[in-house]
Amino acid sequence: MDREPKLLEADEVGPAAVVNHKAADKLRAGHLWVYRTDVEELIPALGAVAMPAGGLITLMDARRIPFGSAIYSEASVIAARKVSAEPKIHRGEYLEDVVTRVRAALALRTPMLTDGSTDSVRLIFSEADDLPGIVADRYRNLVVLQLLTQGTAQDDMREVLARELAVEGVDVIVERPDPRIRELEKLPAPPAEPLFVREGHAGPAKTEFTLNGLKLGFDANAGQKTGAFLDQRMNYAAAAAYAHGEALDICTYQGGFALHMARVCTHVTGVDASRSALETAEQNLERNRAQMKAEVEWVEADAFELLRAYDAEKRQFDTIVLDPPAFAKTKRAAEGAMRGYKEMNLRALRMLRPGGTLITCSCSHHVSREEFTATVAEAAADSGRHVRMLETRGAALDHPEVLTLPETAYLKCLILRVD
Structure with missing residues (x-):
């Protein structure tokens, strides 16, 4: 009984x-x-x-x-x-659990760094690692930590994480808050000094790291979120496997998709509204010039305005990547986000040559995979093109999804063939 x-x-x-x-x-x-x-x-x-x-x-x-x-x-x-x-009842019990879970998270990621082509990975992904309010990204020898809740942005937590994340090969650990979340959670400013510096190591919180064989620069004091978008790592590689001919990368940021495609395409145009992001993209291009097959150009422009202009000019491409920032910051913004996704995808579909490839992404966790796919399907119907789904993808393996927490399935990536 x-x-x-x-x-x-x-x-x-x-x-x-x-x-x-x-x-x-x-x-x-x-x-x-x-x-x-x-x-x-x-x-x-x-x-x-x-x-x-x-x-x-x-x-x-x-x-x-x-x-x-x-x-x-x-x-x-x-x-x-x-x-x-x-x-x-006692916080000490909770901190003991944190230690156990951090070690399990590190053990999960270790095999992802063994082939030598990548030395950077998300070490801790909040609820996905049973560590709500904690995110940690490793860029070769530098770890960037985000403490996102009132329960985690505390000194005892910093001490535990600094100790556990200072594994072999890590020289510096810095905390970098998300400004918007810090404001919403009413969090105090984090420590200005690094949480950990290995003896004998000096210099600013900058490094050069490797992602899928590409050398990329990282500055912990600049850029978005914790820096580069590690969640797209496997989608970058998939895009390069399908990309061909003349390629367009919309919202390229620091050149992630563009540089991966430039190893196989003939010409790549990377577009972003941020001049500083494009300057970093150019530096990343120079780091990898020997690997580049394509001619690469960067265009500073608003994504929607440029797509409208290219569509009106009847510009044509063989491969287009759409990787915009999150359109839906809240659930109420989801309806407007759908309109934005539909317009962007419709114009891209019209601009692809027959046999072209569209890689289209959404990182809005308020927009489900089913909703995003349905919106792209509406755009396909309106375009009059024959569109086939080749792959449905999510975030890289270091960003696992919790099946009972749909919000962790935030990144959607569709790879489509357009005839």
Whole structure:
């Protein structure tokens, strides 16, 4: 006979959040987030008058049956991120779990660096590694860390991560916050100094790293997010396998897709609205000049304006890559994002020569793979072209998806043949 779940007393759970029926069902199904609108009651610890910002709380349903523990944010739309199936009151227990999970994350990535063609990888991917609010990227000898929640952006967490991530070959660990998330989470400024510097190592937080055999520059104090887009690594290689002839790379940023295609194409045009990104792309081109088969040019322009102009001029290409930034920053912005994706893809489809290849991407986690694919299909229908799907891809293997957390399946990449 099954035993009834144990109802815990207040002194056994510490501070707690009672969630509504919808959130309870999602937690039972394996989801890891609780939105503030789904919290019915906040219960401070005995003797306390408020919930602890960034502290551990117990998640419970209306019957006071616990789902486990979570880190709490007093500011974010996501009020709680589950970190354990067991109620935990003491932060020391949580930090012990962090150590175990960081080591497991590093062990998962080690085989990805063995063939010599790549020395950079995402070491920790937040919920995908059971480490909510923590992201760490390695660029050869430099690790860039992001602490994204009130529960992780704390000095004891920095100490643990600096110790565990200082593996062989890592010389510097720096923390670089996401400005928007820092504002939303009401996080203090991170330490200005590196969290770790190996003895004998000096110099700024810059390095040169290798991705799919290409040498690329990285500066931890410049660029977007933690720097280069490691999540596209395997899609870069796939694009190069299909690319041919004259290629156009829209939203090239620092030249990721463009430089991979330039090893096989005859001419590549990389387009971006950021002059500084294109300057870095040019530096990356010079680093790899000996590998380049194509003539490469960079164009500073708005992606939509340039596509409209090229479409009006009836410009033609053999390969087009669309890799725009996230159009949908919120769920409410998803409808507008779909219109943007459709316009961009429709113009690209019209500009491809028969037998051409379209590599089209979306990194909006508020837009599902099914929604994005349907939007591209609408563009294909409107274009009047015969379009076949060759591959449906996601992020590289160092960015695994959690099946019960759809938000981790944020990157979509479709490879299409257009006749």
